[in-house]
Amino acid sequence: MRNISHHPKTETLAEYAAGRIDEARSVVVSTHLSLCAECRLAVADFEALGGACLEDVEPVAMENSSMAAFWERAGEQDILRPKEETPRAANDFDFAAAQPLQAYLSSPIDEIKWRTVAPGVAQHVLQAQGYRQGVLRLLKISPGTQLPKHTHKADELTLILRGAYRDEIGEFRPGDLADLDDEAEHTPTAFGDEDCICLIATSAPLVFKDLVGRIVQPFVGL
Ligand SMILES: [Zn+2]
Incomplete structure (x- = not known):
């Protein structure tokens, strides 16, 4: 897999x-984890720390506080160990490997029924079922389409599945995750040869900054 440039915040x-975290955000993070060995290691670290706290064991000196030492302790728990990444093209997202997302898709990604919400923008809402579910959806943006500048009333996680977009933060390609808090303001523009498809978790409506955005918002339903 290509190097992923944008990851969830620590x-x-x-x-x-x-x-x-709520269900919608959890799906986005776990789908990113299925693609990103670096973040899997970080989560394993946090889980190990959390587990140690729960067990109320004697603290162990961590001179070798490296992941190597952690894996040694983890012993046979191969299931936690990141699998070897296989190289693949930059824009080729392995949907089949993204198990967390698969559980929420009612049809293969290429057969999804999209609802057009603005010129060049379509969405498909996925049903999160659990307690504290949040809002989970797929957004498809045609190349060259720019979303109105907006902020968010809550944190938003966006994972790029296909295609690419760029905004004030940088360029986002498959596997990249934008972790935006409620202060962040951005204007994403899709670019490249194919539609940009993103998996997005939000827990509150977006807040558009300009008049066009505010007019579009009721129609977009974002
Ligand atoms: Zn990552």
């Missing part, structure tokens, strides 16, 4: 490891 991974 706080987000810690909350995920502690089971303190």
